[in-house]
Amino acid sequence: MIRQQLAEWVGQAARAAREAGALEFETLPEFDIETPRNPQFGDFAANLAMLLARQARRNPREVAEAICQHLPAESNAWVERVEVAGAGFLNFYLKPNWAGEVVRHILEQGARYGSLTLGAGKRVLIEFVSANPTGPLTLGHGRNAAVGDTLARLYEAAGYTVEREFYINDGENSTQIRNFALSVLTRYRQLLGEPAEMPEDGYHGEYVKEIAQSIREQHGDDFAQGDPETVLKRFEQIAKQQMLQEQARDLEDFGVRFDRWLSEQSLYDASKVQKTLNALRERGYAYEHEGALWLKSIAFGDEKDRVLVRANGMPTYLAADVAYHRDKYERGYDLIIDLWGADHHGYVARMKAAMAALGYDPNRLHILIYQLVNLFRGAEPVRMSKRAGEFITLREVMDEIGVDALRFFYLLRSHDSTLDIDIELAKEQSEKNPVFYVQYAHARICSIERTAAERGVAMPDPAATDLSVLTHEAEIALVKKLADLPDEIALAVQHDAPHRLTAYALDVARAFHGFYTECRVLGAEPALQAARLLLTQATRLTLARALSLLGVSAPQRMEREETV
RNA sequence: GCCCCCGUAGCUCAAUGGACAGAGCAGCGGCCUUCUAAGCCGUUGGUUGUGGGUUCGAGUCCCGCCGGGGGCGCCA
Numbered sequence: 001m002i003r004q005q006l007a008e009w010v011g012q013a014a015r016a017a018r019e020a021g022a023l024e025f026e027t028l029p030e031f032d033i034e035t036p037r038n039p040q041f042g043d044f045a046a047n048l049a050m051l052l053a054r055q056a057r058r059n060p061r062e063v064a065e066a067i068c069q070h071l072p073a074e075s076n077a078w079v080e081r082v083e084v085a086g087a088g089f090l091n092f093y094l095k096p097n098w099a100g101e102v103v104r105h106i107l108e109q110g111a112r113y114g115s116l117t118l119g120a121g122k123r124v125l126i127e128f129v130s131a132n133p134t135g136p137l138t139l140g141h142g143r144n145a146a147v148g149d150t151l152a153r154l155y156e157a158a159g160y161t162v163e164r165e166f167y168i169n170d171g172e173n174s175t176q177i178r179n180f181a182l183s184v185l186t187r188y189r190q191l192l193g194e195p196a197e198m199p200e201d202g203y204h205g206e207y208v209k210e211i212a213q214s215i216r217e218q219h220g221d222d223f224a225q226g227d228p229e230t231v232l233k234r235f236e237q238i239a240k241q242q243m244l245q246e247q248a249r250d251l252e253d254f255g256v257r258f259d260r261w262l263s264e265q266s267l268y269d270a271s272k273v274q275k276t277l278n279a280l281r282e283r284g285y286a287y288e289h290e291g292a293l294w295l296k297s298i299a300f301g302d303e304k305d306r307v308l309v310r311a312n313g314m315p316t317y318l319a320a321d322v323a324y325h326r327d328k329y330e331r332g333y334d335l336i337i338d339l340w341g342a343d344h345h346g347y348v349a350r351m352k353a354a355m356a357a358l359g360y361d362p363n364r365l366h367i368l369i370y371q372l373v374n375l376f377r378g379a380e381p382v383r384m385s386k387r388a389g390e391f392i393t394l395r396e397v398m399d400e401i402g403v404d405a406l407r408f409f410y411l412l413r414s415h416d417s418t419l420d421i422d423i424e425l426a427k428e429q430s431e432k433n434p435v436f437y438v439q440y441a442h443a444r445i446c447s448i449e450r451t452a453a454e455r456g457v458a459m460p461d462p463a464a465t466d467l468s469v470l471t472h473e474a475e476i477a478l479v480k481k482l483a484d485l486p487d488e489i490a491l492a493v494q495h496d497a498p499h500r501l502t503a504y505a506l507d508v509a510r511a512f513h514g515f516y517t518e519c520r521v522l523g524a525e526p527a528l529q530a531a532r533l534l535l536t537q538a539t540r541l542t543l544a545r546a547l548s549l550l551g552v553s554a555p556q557r558m559e560r561e562e563t564v
Numbered sequence: 565g566c567c568c569c570c571g572u573a574g575c576u577c578a579a580u581g582g583a584c585a586g587a588g589c590a591g592c593g594g595c596c597u598u599c600u601a602a603g604c605c606g607u608u609g610g611u612u613g614u615g616g617g618u619u620c621g622a623g624u625c626c627c628g629c630c631g632g633g634g635g636c637g638c639c640a
Contacts (some may be wrong), residue, residue, distance in 0.1 A: 032580065032581095032582085034580080034582075036582090036583070037579090037583075037584080037585090037586080038583070038584070041583065045582085045583085047581095047582060050582080050620065050621080053620070054620085059620085060620065085583080086582085086583050087582075087583075087620060087621065088620080089582075089583070132640065134640090169640065171640090174639090174640070175639065175640080176639075176640055177640095201639095290638090291638090292638055294638095303566070303567075303636090306638095307637090307638045308638095309638085310638040311638060312638080314638085316637095316638065316639085316640090317639075317640045318640095321640095341634095342568075342569070342633090342634050342635075343634065343635060344635085344640095345567075345568045345569080345634080345635065345636095346567065346568075346635055346636055347635095348568085349567085369568070369569075371568095371569055371570080371633080371634075372569095372633075372634070412576095412577085413576090413577070413578095414577095414578095416569060416570075417569075417570065417577080418569075418570070418632095418633065418634085420576075422576095425589095428602095432588080432589060432602095433602075434588075436602050437588090437602070437603090439602085440600080440602050440603075441603095443600075443602090444599080444600060444602095444603080445599095447599065447600055448599045448600095449599090450599090451599050452599080455599095487580095490580095491580055494580075495580070497580095499578095500580095503578065503579095503587090506587080506588085507587090510587085513603055513604065514603095514604070514605095516599080516603075516604085517595090517603070517604040517605080518604085520598075520599075521599060522598090522599045523598070523599075536599095557600085558600080558602070559600085
């Protein structure tokens with residue numbers, strides 16, 4: 001709130017200076033209100049003067065002076081003084097009552113604190129995870145789920161209307177589904193004591209045997225005979241369905257829910273793939289060559305053209321995916337976000353090309369690529385899973401280290417960086433573990449509130465409490481951090497960078513722990529105790545909101561297990 | 565060969581183009597009769613891989629090179 005307010009005043013001042021003939025410029029550039037690293041440069045700083053210098057044909061410090069002299073009078077309410085400094089920064093020093101205003105504002109907002117109207121109800125579709133129904137969710141899918149879900153929560157907080165969607169790669173004619181069904185069928189036959197050999201490129205994980213086993217339990221030897229093709233089709237359905245249910249369960253337990261599970265096959269059933277291919281042909285961006293149908297993606301910056309329909313008449317995965325994305329555009333979202341693994345990055349250019357070929361604005365499609373996740377146990381890399389063969393499953397790691405720690409670790413780094421997760425560290429209940437650091441701050445606050453209640457100290461009324469007594473360095477540092485939440489949410493959304501929020505939560509926790517050590521709450525003299533109780537409450541609300549956006553719980557208490 | 569990501573303190577990583585590049589861990593030294601020490605304070609540690617360029621200002625943007633990871637299918 002304070003940043004927007006300052007930005008508004010600075011903008012007004014620049015225009016007023018122009019009116020008064022003190023400054024020349026055509027259009028007001030986008031400028032920043034930033035928090036200087038060094039507190040001696042004020043509480044906030046504006047960089048407008050530097051950006052305006054060229055247009056105004058004046059040196060930046062003169063421009064800054066001109067802006068400074070035209071700041072609206074109402075800015076006196078919060079601003080104590082403004083200084084022109086450095087290359088032409090406008091440094092704002094706020095009045096002491098500002099901290100109290102922030103606390104009051106947070107308490108008024110309550111659990112909504114941080115919510116924005118930035119999105120103005122615009123509709124966003126986030127498609128993520130979208131794992132193949134041929135195996136359990138892996139460690140990599142977990143990253144996708146954590147990043148996608150928190151991004152969705154952030155967009156919601158920013159005032160967008162968000163839909164979460166899981167795309168099921170279940171095309172009935174696809175080789176992978178067929179192969180998967182064949183693998184399950186082979187295991188099933190082996191269970192019945194028949195000689196059957198796994199296909200060359202079959203699925204070898206333990207889970208395939210589990211599915212075969214469960215089919216046997218439900219259907220006995222019903223599938224021992226019968227038309228092989230019919231049996232295989234049946235296995236496709238059953239195996240796919242079971243896998244999907246397992247994935248949904250894993251996601252549910254991981255705190256991720258989807259609004260829609262959209263099946264690739266349904267696109268074929270509704271002729272959407274065919275219609276999309278026709279549309280591409282009509283627009284002149286699909287052509288026949290050597291018996292196949294090609295997308296002319298070169299025309300839109302891709303490095304080569306891509307096959308849509310194979311020479312054998314079967315559409316490729318791309319064809320269905322183009323139809324799917326066309327469908328997304330047709331549903332009228334303002335923003336479409338996809339979250340893909342790094343191994344799909346080569347796919348971005350062709351998908352954007354396809355959308356451009358269909359006449360849609362490719363900029364409305366954000367495709368985020370997240371990098372690999374490596375698992376360690378201490379210094380030892382973990383590569384194999386018992387259940388899934390060469391993959392480590394989300395379930396295994398989630399069960400071992402817990403949802404809170406795992407979600408937090410997934411969001412600790414930018415999705416652009418490869419991520420190493422150390423199971424030992426994530427399980428460790430110690431100061432090395434960042435999840436506990438944040439949760440502990442929340443638990444400590446709850447503990448203060450419990451103790452206050454035990455001692456009969458009532459939570460003061462914010463309207464009737466003088467908050468101007470909050471002047472300690474640690475109090476001010478904490479308040480500044482708390483005030484940042486709305487901006488952090490805005491930035492996280494603008495940059496599609498959910499990991500910013502973990503960093504923010506850590507910052508708030510750090511500021512609180514500092515405050516906790518420096519400033520005694522209960523037992524301080526009454527006026528100060530009241531103000532600090534309210535500051536504590538505002539901190540709890542802020543931490544709880546940040547944690548909830550991360551999908552991490554905010555515990556009321558934390559007991560440390562005896563380690564010795 | 566082409567494409568994507570990364571390269572910042574011993575390690576893992578931050579830093580919407582802004583001021584003196586910051587945290588955590590590891591190391592060293594301190595702080596529990598008072599709201600939870602899963603905490604706090606102090607301290608050591610840097611030519612931001614490298615060479616150019618753009619800019620009032622570059623870790624950040626552009627080009628080249630070096631190193632690490634991933635991808636380049638009528639698989640999905």
